[in-house]
Amino acid sequence: MQASRSVCYGKGMLNLPHLQTNVPLGPFTTYQIGGLAEYFVGVTSSQELAAAVRVAREANVPYFVLGCGANILIKDGGMKGLVIYNKANHVEFIPSRHQVWAESGAQIADLIEVCRDKGLSGFEHFVGIPSTVGGAIWQNLHFLSPDRERTMYIEEFVLGGRILDENNKIQVVDKKFFQFGYDDTILHHRKLIVLDVLFQLAPKSPSEIQAQMIANMNWRAEKQPQLWQWPSCGSVFQKIEGVGAGRLIDEAGLKGHRIGNAQISEKHANYIVNLGGATARDVLDLIELVRAEVKAKTGYELTPEIGIIGEG
Numbered sequence: 001m002q003a004s005r006s007v008c009y010g011k012g013m014l015n016l017p018h019l020q021t022n023v024p025l026g027p028f029t030t031y032q033i034g035g036l037a038e039y040f041v042g043v044t045s046s047q048e049l050a051a052a053v054r055v056a057r058e059a060n061v062p063y064f065v066l067g068c069g070a071n072i073l074i075k076d077g078g079m080k081g082l083v084i085y086n087k088a089n090h091v092e093f094i095p096s097r098h099q100v101w102a103e104s105g106a107q108i109a110d111l112i113e114v115c116r117d118k119g120l121s122g123f124e125h126f127v128g129i130p131s132t133v134g135g136a137i138w139q140n141l142h143f144l145s146p147d148r149e150r151t152m153y154i155e156e157f158v159l160g161g162r163i164l165d166e167n168n169k170i171q172v173v174d175k176k177f178f179q180f181g182y183d184d185t186i187l188h189h190r191k192l193i194v195l196d197v198l199f200q201l202a203p204k205s206p207s208e209i210q211a212q213m214i215a216n217m218n219w220r221a222e223k224q225p226q227l228w229q230w231p232s233c234g235s236v237f238q239k240i241e242g243v244g245a246g247r248l249i250d251e252a253g254l255k256g257h258r259i260g261n262a263q264i265s266e267k268h269a270n271y272i273v274n275l276g277g278a279t280a281r282d283v284l285d286l287i288e289l290v291r292a293e294v295k296a297k298t299g300y301e302l303t304p305e306i307g308i309i310g311e312g
Helices: 044-057 108-117 133-140 204-222 243-252 282-299
Strands: 002-009 010-024 036-043 063-067 072-074 077-087 091-094 099-103 143-144 151-153 158-164 172-174 193-200 262-264 272-274 305-309
Touching: 010 044, 036 044, 044 063, 044 158, 044 193, 044 204, 072 282, 091 108, 099 108, 108 133, 108 204, 133 193, 243 282, 262 282, 272 282
Parallel strands: 036 077, 063 077, 072 305
Antiparallel strands: 002 010, 010 036, 091 099, 099 193, 143 151, 158 172, 158 193, 262 272
């Protein structure tokens, strides 16, 4: 890796402090998989994030904002252009209103703990799910409600936030602007960057919040492979209403099937785990095998819900 301040890119110029070249991206993802970033820069505030995006846009350089690297598979050929590693994690509380404001690079895991200690409830429902605030908004982060009867979404706690629009203008937006859906928001359809978000939480005792955290983590440990043991990107395929994707994969006889060092999890078939040293090609080949076998044996068409990005 080489540090520089500015480089020519096509007819444009990338002029950023601490700019690096040829940075391996695997260590920045939960999958521990991915080729090199052609250019890479870390940002530590929403102002720096907006500035880096503006520089890339003005230089006509392709860019990608990377948070905690969950729910994505970066291909073995890496990524052309600029990867902006979002570490903007400043958080402020408004105690009288039970509200918290967080920059988009703040980790949900950190918010869960600090809000528990302050007796603010909401984030604990998403314990154990790796995500930044920006990633949570992007995918409308969700998990089962405490009674396991419905799905809870991050949108339930969002009041609004600030975004950088396509014209490099900062806008203050409300909750409706994000057009929340299942694994979907307006961010999938427009070139918008979330800078920070305001959340409305509810007062609850730290002990009650902690109890919910433990219950959720126990449920996840029982049913899903854990990242500390089996790196993954979470569920690979979209939910089919009334029919679990994992169930279909299991019915097709694929649970435990392996290509290279990637394996369909023996605990939950909608997870493809990295056994150590897996390549993106291993994972992609498994995805194609699963889609073909499930279609042939059950008639259902599975669609990946993860972001597959990069070259090769």
